[in-house]
Amino acid sequence: MSVIEAAYIARTPKSAAMGPRAQKVMPAGDTRAAGFHTPYPLTIASATGVTLTDIDGNEYLDLSNNFTSLLHGHAYQPIVDAVSRVIGTGTAWPARNNTQVELAELICERVPSIDLVRFCNSGSEANMLALHVARTHTGRHKVLMARFGYHGSHEAFEAGYFGNTGDKAWPHTIIAPWGDADAFETELEKHGDEIAAVFLEAAMGASGLVQASPEFFQRVIDATHRAGAVFVLDEVITLRLSTGGHQVNLGINPDLTTLGKIIGGGYPVGAVGGRADLMSLLDPTRGRIFHSGTFNGNPVTTAAGVVSFNHLTSDAVTRMGAQAERLERSLAESAAGVGLPFSCRRVGSLLNVYFSDVLPAASLAREDAETMRLVHLAGMNRGLYFASRGLLVLSTVMSDENLAEMCSRFDAVFADVAAEISS
Ligand SMILES: Cc1ncc(COP(=O)(O)O)c(C=O)c1O
Missing domain, CATH: 3.90.1150.10 (Aspartate Aminotransferase, domain 1)
Known part of the structure; x- marks a missing residue:
């Protein structure tokens, strides 16, 4: 030893x-x-x-x-104060609350590609929900993602992270090398009519902060659209890189964005946001996806999230x-x-x-x-x-x-x- x-x-x-x-x-x-x-x-x-x-x-x-x-570090006083105020008024409620709407407004205002947003309870869940939206929209099943890309704990994404072989193999996941636009274009030409969504992190967080050029992202987005698939940008880690996410730095416009971490001020959170037509699939009055969650947009998380995101100046x-x-x-x-x-x-x-x-x-x-x-x-x-x-x-x-x-x-x-x- x-x-x-x-x-x-x-x-x-x-x-x-x-x-x-x-x-x-x-x-x-x-x-x-x-x-x-x-x-x-x-x-x-x-x-x-x-x-x-x-x-x-x-x-x-x-x-x-x-x-x-x-x-904002541990036990950040403005977040402790906001959460303390809310805790005294209840726990989690069966219907909408004020801070939930406030956080949704803040996200839609700041992240340029987001028209509408839905909350869930983790970044993993956000990516699963985005995939559900894309599958429902396209009627297809497969997902294309980067090798070593990380989108949370779910078989579809773990297959990409670990290589889609052995006990991590997953029939609906296709992988291509990060940063290689030719490879993504080739996969989209080959399997385009089966691919529901292309997922990319705005910068690879779990695999060593490897970045890619705006041109790479734009070529993948264009090829995704030519194939009739949905482009999902994972900003669970990278939202902090500007006041409106790394997509602002990259100058790109994803169809859907997945969020987590800082928008909950340190409490459990996830969210999917994006184009109104895609997000409307989650609208119970006319949508096709029954999306629910006992703790979605709960008052503690969203009160903390409003402070956390507002203080990201x-x-x-x-x-x-x-x-x-x-x-x-x-x-x-x-x-x-x-x-x-x-x-x-x-x-x-x-x-x-x-x-x-x-x-x-x-x-x-x-x-x-x-x-x-x-x-x-x-x-x-x-x-x-x-x-x-x-x-x-x-x-x-x-x-x-x-x-x-x-x-x-x-x-x-x-x-x-x-x-x-x-x-
Ligand atoms: C890029 C990215 N996506 C998704 C996730 C999953 O988020 P969570 O751990 O909240 O499920 C993470 C977690 O680190 C992540 O880095």
Whole structure:
């Protein structure tokens, strides 16, 4: 066992003890694959602002922000206030509420391609609903998506993420390489009359923040329309990249957009929005889809969501982007200082780090997996929390002092890892 892993185990005895207890009642003692890692994940006790605290009392500066859902960090006071006001008035109601309408108005106003919106409870559910709309509209079944694209937990999309082979194979999913417009055009020419929808992330979040050009998106959109299919842009992670989503930066106009994470202010949420004719399929007075959900647009989530989205100002987008740029530069200098290979992809306030000299293509398997694992554990040992795949996520409440402290902790982390590797 490495010195780094031994130190992690030594400082987290209560989290370790929670493992066997949790394993008796949940597979691997966990309920979320993305947050799982060996030897065992932490058990979190509380969090506020930029700081997470585990059940052993260790504190971490948080650069995961719950995989991007916490745009304003933990227990952001304006959201706590909005939610507290609503909680005192009830729980979840069987009909429309004020903040639900307010959040829908905000989304339609800000995201240019969205005429109408429907709420659900997760990004996965939003993508399933968008696929349902596209299938109903076209009368077709298949979905075309990028290899390694991530659209949540559902067989149709997991087949693309994992490669549509073996036990992940799914008959209705076709995959093409991310960024390769020729390949998407070819699939749409070959299978166009069977394809209901083409799904793309606005930037690949789960596969390393790989971006694609506006021209790629536009060619795929045009080919999708030539085939009579529906183009769905997944903005579950990327909505934060401008006040109206990354589609504004890219200059594209999807038929449907799927949303999640920040539009719930940190509470469970998902939404599909888009062209009025497509969204009208969900209208019970004339639509063909019975879409319901006990918690859709519930008052707690939507009250939090209104604050969260309203506080995503263009100043906040610019400031987080500038901080992320400084973080990237500092990490590169720290890595170079101890001879660790390093590369990084950054889009706005999101970064993905690699411990290789050359940026890898989108993929699940990483050549630098062992170094990444050491950096992740050493990060926690030094009081930094981030996703084990090297995704770093900024929030609006991170001060320049917080940033300086994070950079100095990373400096120590890289030195720990370089020492471990050389021994
Ligand atoms: C691009 C993208 N789409 C969909 C999802 C699924 O969202 P949820 O985890 O809320 O189901 C995620 C989650 O990380 C995502 O990154």
